Amino acid sequence: MNTYPTLKKFVPQGRYTLMAAPFLWLGIFFLLPFLFVAKISVAEGALAIPPYTALIEWLDGVLNIRVSFYNFQWLLDDPLYIQAYWNSIKMAFWSTVYCLLIGYPMAYAIAKAPKDKQTVLLLLVLLPSWTSFLIRVYAWMGLLKNNGLINNALMWLGVINEPIQMLNTNFAVYIGVVYSYLPFMVLPLYANLVKHDNSLLEAAADLGAGHIKRFFTVTFPLSMNGVIAGSMLVFIPVVGEYVIPELLGGTETIMIGKVLWQEFFNNRDWPVASALALIMVLILLVPIGLFHRIQNKEGGL
Amino acid sequence: MTSDELARKDGRKHDEILLSIRNLNKYYGNVLAVDDTNLDIRQGEIFALLGASGSGKSTLLRMLAGFEVPSSGSIMLHGNDIAHLPPNERPFNMMFQSYALFPHMSVEKNIAYGLKHDGMSKDEIHDRVQSMLKLVHMEKYASRKPHQLSGGQRQRVALVRSLAKHPKLLLLDEPMGALDKKLRTEMQLEVVDIIERVGVTCVMVTHDQEEAMTMADRIAIMDEGQIQQIGSPVDIYESPMNRMVAEFIGSVNVFESEIVDDQENYMVLRSPDVESDIFVGRGVSSAVDDKSMLFALRPEKTFISMDRPDKDKNVTRGVVEDIAYLGGHTVYYVKLPSGKIVHCFLANTERRAERPDWEQDVWVYWQDDAGMVMRS
Amino acid sequence: MPQRFSFSRLMFWVGIAFLYVPMLVLVVYSFNESRLVTVWAGFSGKWYVELFQDQQIMTAVWRSLQIAFLSASAAVVLAILGSLIMVRHRNFKGRTLFSGMITAPLVMPDVIIGLSMLLLFVAMGQMIGWPENRGMLTVWIAHTTFCLAYSTVVISSRLREMDRSLEEASLDLGANQIRTFFQVTLPIIAPAIVSAWLLSFTLSLDDVVIASFVTGPGATTLPIEVFSSVRLGVTPKINALATLIIAAVSLVAIGSWYLTKRMNDRVSAQLATS
Numbered sequence: 001m002n003t004y005p006t007l008k009k010f011v012p013q014g015r016y017t018l019m020a021a022p023f024l025w026l027g028i029f030f031l032l033p034f035l036f037v038a039k040i041s042v043a044e045g046a047l048a049i050p051p052y053t054a055l056i057e058w059l060d061g062v063l064n065i066r067v068s069f070y071n072f073q074w075l076l077d078d079p080l081y082i083q084a085y086w087n088s089i090k091m092a093f094w095s096t097v098y099c100l101l102i103g104y105p106m107a108y109a110i111a112k113a114p115k116d117k118q119t120v121l122l123l124l125v126l127l128p129s130w131t132s133f134l135i136r137v138y139a140w141m142g143l144l145k146n147n148g149l150i151n152n153a154l155m156w157l158g159v160i161n162e163p164i165q166m167l168n169t170n171f172a173v174y175i176g177v178v179y180s181y182l183p184f185m186v187l188p189l190y191a192n193l194v195k196h197d198n199s200l201l202e203a204a205a206d207l208g209a210g211h212i213k214r215f216f217t218v219t220f221p222l223s224m225n226g227v228i229a230g231s232m233l234v235f236i237p238v239v240g241e242y243v244i245p246e247l248l249g250g251t252e253t254i255m256i257g258k259v260l261w262q263e264f265f266n267n268r269d270w271p272v273a274s275a276l277a278l279i280m281v282l283i284l285l286v287p288i289g290l291f292h293r294i295q296n297k298e299g300g301l
Numbered sequence: 302m303t304s305d306e307l308a309r310k311d312g313r314k315h316d317e318i319l320l321s322i323r324n325l326n327k328y329y330g331n332v333l334a335v336d337d338t339n340l341d342i343r344q345g346e347i348f349a350l351l352g353a354s355g356s357g358k359s360t361l362l363r364m365l366a367g368f369e370v371p372s373s374g375s376i377m378l379h380g381n382d383i384a385h386l387p388p389n390e391r392p393f394n395m396m397f398q399s400y401a402l403f404p405h406m407s408v409e410k411n412i413a414y415g416l417k418h419d420g421m422s423k424d425e426i427h428d429r430v431q432s433m434l435k436l437v438h439m440e441k442y443a444s445r446k447p448h449q450l451s452g453g454q455r456q457r458v459a460l461v462r463s464l465a466k467h468p469k470l471l472l473l474d475e476p477m478g479a480l481d482k483k484l485r486t487e488m489q490l491e492v493v494d495i496i497e498r499v500g501v502t503c504v505m506v507t508h509d510q511e512e513a514m515t516m517a518d519r520i521a522i523m524d525e526g527q528i529q530q531i532g533s534p535v536d537i538y539e540s541p542m543n544r545m546v547a548e549f550i551g552s553v554n555v556f557e558s559e560i561v562d563d564q565e566n567y568m569v570l571r572s573p574d575v576e577s578d579i580f581v582g583r584g585v586s587s588a589v590d591d592k593s594m595l596f597a598l599r600p601e602k603t604f605i606s607m608d609r610p611d612k613d614k615n616v617t618r619g620v621v622e623d624i625a626y627l628g629g630h631t632v633y634y635v636k637l638p639s640g641k642i643v644h645c646f647l648a649n650t651e652r653r654a655e656r657p658d659w660e661q662d663v664w665v666y667w668q669d670d671a672g673m674v675m676r677s
Numbered sequence: 678m679p680q681r682f683s684f685s686r687l688m689f690w691v692g693i694a695f696l697y698v699p700m701l702v703l704v705v706y707s708f709n710e711s712r713l714v715t716v717w718a719g720f721s722g723k724w725y726v727e728l729f730q731d732q733q734i735m736t737a738v739w740r741s742l743q744i745a746f747l748s749a750s751a752a753v754v755l756a757i758l759g760s761l762i763m764v765r766h767r768n769f770k771g772r773t774l775f776s777g778m779i780t781a782p783l784v785m786p787d788v789i790i791g792l793s794m795l796l797l798f799v800a801m802g803q804m805i806g807w808p809e810n811r812g813m814l815t816v817w818i819a820h821t822t823f824c825l826a827y828s829t830v831v832i833s834s835r836l837r838e839m840d841r842s843l844e845e846a847s848l849d850l851g852a853n854q855i856r857t858f859f860q861v862t863l864p865i866i867a868p869a870i871v872s873a874w875l876l877s878f879t880l881s882l883d884d885v886v887i888a889s890f891v892t893g894p895g896a897t898t899l900p901i902e903v904f905s906s907v908r909l910g911v912t913p914k915i916n917a918l919a920t921l922i923i924a925a926v927s928l929v930a931i932g933s934w935y936l937t938k939r940m941n942d943r944v945s946a947q948l949a950t951s
Contacts, residue, residue, distance in 0.1 A: 277792050415850030
């Protein structure tokens, strides 16, 4: 019986102001910035500090409002940008599939392990993700280089005669993404699988279902929330990933995070970068909404 | 026994009123959880609020504790309305269903917790905690943490924690709810013993009728936010005021019937389910036009026999439909010609006596004063 | 239990090998004599010496630790308040918006968060003159923001599990709301607060993208420093730094795991003897 709220009647009012603090913080520093992104995406680039034109100007007693959709026009006209969006979504999708294929059995193995061992096994999976993300990506640079450990080993074994180009390819990006994001897939899957009632499987076995059938008719459908949560935790950030394609990818790797970075830092074109970001947010709105719904259901947030 | 304790025993006459609840209402949105309730709690009694879940009993208890603010009405303690006083300013303490022992504090600290907020000196607190631990024979466990105790021990600690401040009123929320059945009966008697030794007035909430009848001096039956009946366990069981109370406490056979004859010291009813007249050895005091009545009969007062009993009233034929052997007694489900099923308990006083069998024709009968008459 | 062959168990250990082998290689080569990271030329600790002599990196380490400490602390305090709102006031207006603002930063790409916050800081600087310029303050604000989201998830899930009657019992025994919060609620959710703090600390220490956007001159954090050096190629000095980070994280993680395990063991031992 949830009846606690009535208690607030004799709580000092000051507490409410205090409790509003996190709300205000996120409103100002997370939500409000998107308004500025939207605003600057309809400005024009300028050689100024900051490098964009003002939206509203008071000039000689005339109020000028300049809204320019030139940036969006520019993005749609240049196939490079559309290619970058499409590539990012494609690579994020396949990375998610690979993470799921590796992560699901891992989460399943942890959830099925004896209760007292589960924490250790989970710790084993999560430990690498607490060390630096940058360093984990860096580790693969040393392994995948032309004169790196993998090529050296393969040549020593006589499998190949000359090094295979692995670093600065899409293959390296996939490796890096799966390596970095695997724990984010395992954690929600484990949290879901460990809650499953074992008697459901026993009932399925009792009704004559074999191992494989039990998995696909009982376990997997019941773990759907975990699958979606884990997939969204991988897919959404990977769409905008910058560090991995920058360090492991090559010229063929055109991802939107990298393009945005270049527009912003190299070309100093803030309006185009904003437009890129705005379109990315619009693309990700549906997956984020999906993730939010699952979080609400599973975690009750 | 000290003179103090003797005085307390004397105080248990249960006539001085400690707390009066008047016209108490509680709405959640549009839902009325407690409906215009009036209730007096007497000094020194153990009072049970008994009802199914959703009957409003917990809401009523939580309004006494101060966790819920009534929508309207008053709770009078010594002439002061405390209905809007916060829980920390009420001289009442509660033992929670989950015990709510603070997991990060030792047993000792748990008991001392409430005393610290009373501004007692360290020595006083220590002495009080020791006497409380002694009360439940838990002195050895003072430095244990709650998770290092068994279920029964936790309950003892929870009980003395709520007694430590010498509250004017002790509130128990489903006191045996977290215990298994065997331990429950044991603890019921122990808790009552402690409460009586301390002499505190107590209001408890339970959905378990056995628990209410074992522990309480008086019981209020609650249903749909209203108190249906208040009385001693015997009153409630033997003289229920309506069908809800009769059916809630124990099991009962209810016959819809009509008054044929209503005299000062007897009355005669007729029911389509019963072949003979129903003779009741007392009259209904108020003469009303509505002749329809409910005649209720407890199964243990409903007899069955294979031979026709020597009487022409309070008897009817039937066929044994089902038999449930429960060890101490057997329940017979007897189908009357009208199709109605009647429950009869037969005490198993002999080990292997000859008993009615399935499908057997039997007679069902009862004594003149066995049944209860209620308005329908 | 008989060790039956199981596909998932095999995959688990394959996955673990996948996660750990690259790190192991990283650690091993940090002790390599040669500048070429991939050729083993004998054991040496010289890269550690060089690392500690690199003033630029050492300043960045200290700066990043400060930012991480302050961000984690601020985020946790705000997250406790946020969790109280989320869990205790199920029906307040704007709840959906608030919970959306908590889940969105968990998945939002870093480039978007970084860019949008920078644009905010620039606009605020123009309009109200604060923040005057970008540096540690703006990095701290940005880190606090996304750490706040993570911390709220961790703390609110613990708060939701907490038996509400514990707080009611405290009130019932005469403590007021404030005392109840500090003497009952806070100690009970303390483990979650510690994990939220540690998580925030590592997240802040790890962020390169957001910090790159919102930082200013003279406030280069460690990840930015590492990133710019790594972009140029593999250097053993970074291996040495990586080894130290891995060692520190492992020590804290294993230490806290061991502590909780020992505490649980002691409890069950006491239960067994009673």
